[in-house]
Amino acid sequence: MNELTNTRNNLMIDPSMNVWGWEIPVYLFLGGFVAGMMIISGYFLFKGRNKETNCSCFYLPLISFVLLSAGMFTLFLDLEHKLYFWRLYTTFKIASPMSWGAWILILIYPILFVNILLRPPGFLLKKIQRLNSISEKMNAHPYLVKNIGVISMLAGAVLGIYTGVLLSSLGARPLWNTSILWVLFLVSGLSSAAAFVHMIAKDVYERELLAKADNGFLTLEIFVIILMITGLLTSSEAHIQAAELILSGPFAASFWVFVVTVGIIIPLFIQLLAVNHKIKHTPIAPIMVIAGGLILRFVIVSAGQYSHWSHEFFK
Amino acid sequence: MARFGMVIDTKKCVGCMDCVVACKTENNVPEGFNRDWIVQEVIGKYPDLHMEIRSERCNHCDNPPCVSCCPTGASHVHDLGGVVLVNHKECISCKACLASCPYDARFIHPDGYADKCTLCIHRVEKGMNPACVDVCPTHCMYFGDLDDPNSEVSKLLKSRKHHTNIPAAGTKPQIFYLM
Numbered sequence: 001m002n003e004l005t006n007t008r009n010n011l012m013i014d015p016s017m018n019v020w021g022w023e024i025p026v027y028l029f030l031g032g033f034v035a036g037m038m039i040i041s042g043y044f045l046f047k048g049r050n051k052e053t054n055c056s057c058f059y060l061p062l063i064s065f066v067l068l069s070a071g072m073f074t075l076f077l078d079l080e081h082k083l084y085f086w087r088l089y090t091t092f093k094i095a096s097p098m099s100w101g102a103w104i105l106i107l108i109y110p111i112l113f114v115n116i117l118l119r120p121p122g123f124l125l126k127k128i129q130r131l132n133s134i135s136e137k138m139n140a141h142p143y144l145v146k147n148i149g150v151i152s153m154l155a156g157a158v159l160g161i162y163t164g165v166l167l168s169s170l171g172a173r174p175l176w177n178t179s180i181l182w183v184l185f186l187v188s189g190l191s192s193a194a195a196f197v198h199m200i201a202k203d204v205y206e207r208e209l210l211a212k213a214d215n216g217f218l219t220l221e222i223f224v225i226i227l228m229i230t231g232l233l234t235s236s237e238a239h240i241q242a243a244e245l246i247l248s249g250p251f252a253a254s255f256w257v258f259v260v261t262v263g264i265i266i267p268l269f270i271q272l273l274a275v276n277h278k279i280k281h282t283p284i285a286p287i288m289v290i291a292g293g294l295i296l297r298f299v300i301v302s303a304g305q306y307s308h309w310s311h312e313f314f315k
Numbered sequence: 316m317a318r319f320g321m322v323i324d325t326k327k328c329v330g331c332m333d334c335v336v337a338c339k340t341e342n343n344v345p346e347g348f349n350r351d352w353i354v355q356e357v358i359g360k361y362p363d364l365h366m367e368i369r370s371e372r373c374n375h376c377d378n379p380p381c382v383s384c385c386p387t388g389a390s391h392v393h394d395l396g397g398v399v400l401v402n403h404k405e406c407i408s409c410k411a412c413l414a415s416c417p418y419d420a421r422f423i424h425p426d427g428y429a430d431k432c433t434l435c436i437h438r439v440e441k442g443m444n445p446a447c448v449d450v451c452p453t454h455c456m457y458f459g460d461l462d463d464p465n466s467e468v469s470k471l472l473k474s475r476k477h478h479t480n481i482p483a484a485g486t487k488p489q490i491f492y493l494m
Binding site: 003005080098173 | 332335347348349352353354355356357358359360361364371380383384385386387388389404405406407408409410411413414415416417419421422423427428480481483484485
C-alpha cells in the first residue's frame with residue numbers, strides 16, 4: 001500500500017492538473033495545420049506550379065494567415081494576464097520553447113505575406129493596385145519563387161516542430177516528455193493540411209497528389225504513435241503509467257476511437273479506395289482526418305496534464 | 316553565496332497545519348489557495364505500516380524547470396540564497412511554469428499571475444525565518460544556508476537520513492525531509 005492524503009486543493013491543480021483548457025489544443029492544432037499548409041504550398045511553389053491558374057499555393061497562404069491569427073487569438077484567450085501579453089516580445093529566453101514559439105509566430109507572418117503577394121486576393125488588389133505590378137515582377141523570377149517555396153517549407157517545418165517541442169520540453173508531465181512528440185504533431189499537421197487541400201483543391205492533379213500524400217502521412221502517423229507508446233512503455237515507471245493513460249486509462253476510449261480509428265484508419269481506408277479509383281473522392285475522409293488531428297491535440301494535452309511523476313496520483 | 320533551503324523533520328511533524336495558516340496569514344494567500352500544504356503518506360502492508368507526515372511547498376529547486384520554461388523571465392532565481400520567485404508584473408500567466416513543476420507547487424492567483432511559496436523572502440531579507448518555520452509548535456522545520464557547513468540545516472543533513480520529493484524528476488529540490 002502507498003496512500004497519499006493531501007490537504008492542498010488549489011484551483012486548476014487538484015485533484016489533477018487542468019491548467020490548459022480548450023484554447024491550447026485548438027492553438028496547437030491550428031499551428032500544426034498552418035505548418036502543413038505552408039509546407040504543401042511551399043512545395044508547389046518550389047515545383048513551379050505557380051504557373052498553373054488553379055494552384056492551391058495562391059490561396060493557402062491567405063487561409064493560413066486567417067487560421068494562424070485565430071490560433072494566436074485562442075492563445076491570447078488562454079492567458080490569465082491578457083493585457084501583459086506584449087511582455088512576450090520584450091525579451092527572448094533561449095531555454096523557453098514558449099519564447100521561441102512567440103518569435104516564430106511573428107516570423108511566420110511576413111513569410112505568409114510574401115506568399116500572398118505572389119497572387120494577391122481580389123479585395124486587396126482593389127484597395128492597393130500597386131500589388132499587381134509587385135506580383136508580376138515576383139512571378140517573372142522563377143528562382144525567387146522557388147526560394148520563397150523553400151523558405152515556406154522550412155518555416156512551416158519549424159512551426160510544426162515547435163508545437164510538439166512546447167509540450168515535450170515540460171519534463172514534469174511524463175506523457176509529453178518524449179522526444180518523438182514533435183514528429184507526431186508535425187506528421188499530424190501535414191496529414192490534416194493534405195486532407196484539407198485534397199478537399200478544396202480546384203486542380204485535379206493536386207487533389208490526386210494530396211490524397212496519395214495524405215495516405216502516406218496517415219500511415220506514418222500510425223508508426224509514430226506506435227513508436228511513441230513503445231518509447232514510453234520502455235522508460236521509467238512514471239512514463240509507463242503515462243502510456244497506460246491512453247492505452248487502458250481514462251483517455252483510452254477517446255484516443256483509440258476518435259484519434260486512431262475515426263481520424264486515421266477509416267479515412268486511410270476510404271482514401272486508398274479513392275486513389276485506386278474504386279470509389280469517388282469524398283470530403284468525408286478529409287473531414288475525419290482533420291477532426292482526428294484536432295482530437296489528438298485535445299487527448300495529448302488533457303492526458304499529459306493528468307500524467308505525473310508521483311504515480312500515486314493515478315490511483 | 317548563500318543557498319537557502321529547508322529541512323523538515325518528519326518524525327516531529329504532526330500535520331497540525333499551523334504552517335499552512337501562518338503562510339496564508341503572512342502572505343495574504345487568497346481563499347481557496349495554498350502555498351504550502353500537508354501530505355500524509357502511508358506505506359507498507361498491515362500490520363507493518365509506515366506513516367510520514369510532510370509539510371510541502373515549492374522546493375526552490377537548484378535546477379528549476381519553472382524558471383527555464385518562463386517566456387518572459389518573470390520566474391527567476393533571486394540573488395539572495397537562490398530562492399525561486401515570480402515577478403508579478405512580468406508574468407503573463409501562460410501557465411507553462413505550472414505545467415513544468417513536478418510538485419504542482421504553483422497556482423494562478425486571482426489577480427492573474429503565477430503564485431507560490433517565496434520562502435517569505437521579505438522576512439528572510441530582514442534576517443528572520445519564514446513564517447511557517449517560526450510558528451511550528453513541534454519545531455520540526457529548519458531554515459538556513461545549505462552551503463554553510465556550520466548551519467543547522469547542513470548539520471542535520473550530515474547527521475540524519477533524509478530524502479527529497481520526486482528526485483527522479485531531476486530538479487534538485489532544496490527542501491529536505493528527515494526520516
